[in-house]
Amino acid sequence: DTAVSQTPKYLVTQMGNDKSIKCEQNLGHDTMYWYKQDSKKFLKIMFSYNNKELIINETVPNRFSPKSPDKAHLNLHINSLELGDSAVYFCASSQASNQPQHFGDGTRLSIL
């Protein structure tokens, strides 16, 4: 069983569209994250979320919004997609902020 699974694996869409990426973890972790990895491989935290608190990185545009229906899921919604949103998006989870994070396989988003 995959510990952190995200779908879809690939997402190709046009500028201006709205899309969602789903993430689920079966590790029983309390905290989930979304990261963006750009073409230069920089890995940047976008959000961290547990059942009490959402932490938003100040550089993330408000077109991006995380939604968590329950502790095991953290989905990422993106409105009005732009060319610069093309990247690989990784979901991750951990028991706490200072515990090992487990990553999903990533979603490669390409904006045409």
Place this chain on the structure above:
Amino acid sequence: GENVEQHPSTLSVQEGDSAVIKCTYSDSASNYFPWYKQELGKRPQLIIDIRSNVGEKKDQRIAVTLNKTAKHFSLHITETQPEDSAVYFCAATTGSARQLTFGSGTQLTVLP
């Protein structure tokens, strides 16, 4: 914001030689320092981590050292093998939310 600097950005070694990757951090409250390995097209995977109350940790061919006073930590890989070739990321918990801030990555190539 809080920074994590990583050097070198690329590193080539002969098989069997050692490889060392260094990181510095600026947040004096950082207390958790993981290292991740990312193979091409794959997800980042934790290979070793260290906490601020420990100066050194070893796991087979991999070791990490931490100097809290100087705010730097290093990854040491001995007896390198071709399958060690990957991008390696250091990270540190930073900021009031203790999120992980990643270094910019080191592309390690082990030449047979």
